[in-house]
Amino acid sequence: MLLMSRHLTEYNVVPAGAVVRINLAWEESREQLERHLSELTHHVFLDVPAGRTKPPVSHWEQREIVAVAKRHECVRYIGVSNIREPDDFMYYAIKTPPRVTVVPKIESVWACRNIRQIEQAMPPPKTMMLDHDDLFHDMIRQGKPPGDLYVKYIDEMVDFCRREGIRLLRTAGVVFSDK
Numbered sequence: 636m637l638l639m640s641r642h643l644t645e646y647n648v649v650p651a652g653a654v655v656r657i658n659l660a661w662e663e664s665r666e667q668l669e670r671h672l673s674e675l676t677h678h679v680f681l682d683v684p685a686g687r688t689k690p691p692v693s694h695w696e697q698r699e700i701v702a703v704a705k706r707h708e709c710v711r712y713i714g715v716s717n718i719r720e721p722d723d724f725m726y727y728a729i730k731t732p733p734r735v736t737v738v739p740k741i742e743s744v745w746a747c748r749n750i751r752q753i754e755q756a757m758p759p760p761k762t763m764m765l766d767h768d769d770l771f772h773d774m775i776r777q778g779k780p781p782g783d784l785y786v787k788y789i790d791e792m793v794d795f796c797r798r799e800g801i802r803l804l805r806t807a808g809v810v811f812s813d814k
Contacts, residue, residue, distance in 0.1 A: 636654055636762075636802065636804065637650070637652070637653040637654065638653070638654045638655075638656050638680055638804060639653050639654070639655060639656060640655075640656055640658075640810075641655050641656060641657045641658075641671060641675075643655075643810065644674075644675065644677075646812070649677060651677075653677060654677060654678045654679065654680050654711065654712065655675055655677045655678070655679050655680065656679075656680040656682055656714075657671060657672075657679060657680070657681055657682060658682040658684065659681060659682060659683055659684060659693055659695050659700070660682075660684040660691050660693045661691065662695075665699065665703075668703060669703070672703070672707045672709060672710070673707075675709055676709075677709070678709055678710075678711040678712070679707070679709045679710045679711060679712070680711070680712040680713075680714055680738070681700060681703070681704065681710055681712065681713045681714070682714045682716070682740075683695065683700055683713060683714060683715045683716060683727075684716050685715050685716045685717050685723065686716060686717035697726050697727070697730075698730075700713065700727070701726075701727065701730045701731055704731050704732065704735050705731070705732055708734070710735060711734060711735060711736065712735065712736050712737075712738050712762070713727050713731060713735055713736075713737050713738065714738040714739075714740050714764055715727060715737065715738070715739060715740060716740045716742060716766075717740070717742055717743065718739035718740055718741060718742070718746050718753060719743060719745045719746050719749060720749055720752060720753065721752055721753055721755075721756030721757075723739070724737055724739050724753075724756075724757075725756065728756075728757070728758050736760055736762050737757070737758065738762045738763060738764050738804070739753050739757065739763055739764070740763075740764045740765075740766055741753075741763055741764065741765050741766065741770070741792060742766040742769035742770055742773065743769070743770065743773040744770070744773055744774060744777060744779065744788065745773075747770070747788045747791065747792060750791075750792065750795055751795075754795075754799060754801065757801075760802070761799070761800070761801040761802065762801065762802040762803075762804065763792075763796060763801055763802070763803050763804070764803075764804040764805075765789065765792050765793075765803060765804070765805050766806075767789065767805065767806055768806075770785065770788060770789070771785055793805075
């Protein structure tokens with residue numbers, strides 16, 4: 636899967652077949668989100684910044700996100716941040732339409748250690764997202780020297796997902812612009 640930021644649609648560089656990611660932390664209102672969704676011709680990945688502490692802090696309620704997913708056929712994925720255990724994403728797994736894949740975002744050492752429990756609670760098709768940057772910062776916050784341990788966690792996640800047949804979404808580059 637090629638997952639690209641909604642902002643790239645402003646440059647007309649999102650190829651057919653790519654999935655457009657809308658980070659709800661940056662959507663200021665329901666009206667703005669509805670407008671963005673109505674303008675898109677691609678499938679959409681709603682990125683739910685649950686537990687986000689850096690600005691902008693999300694104001695979206697779970698029930699609002701589920702309602703949006705139900706109204707818009709283009710919404711095919713809901714990625715939930717800061718997953719530490721299955722309860723962190725089960726609301727979405729239970730409440731969203733079957734066409735929506737709930738994607739736990741793995742961003743902490745805690746989540747890496749609980750990966751088996753998280754995987755067992757996921758409805759199929761199973762997809763996870765690994766946020767390398769947030770994992771790195773979580774290790775620093777905990778006083779763990781990232782170095783080899785950071786690489787070990789990433790390698791273990793990749794191996795686990797490969798063994799279990801789970802699609803693993805990872806950063807594959809960055810786009811910079813002067814606009």
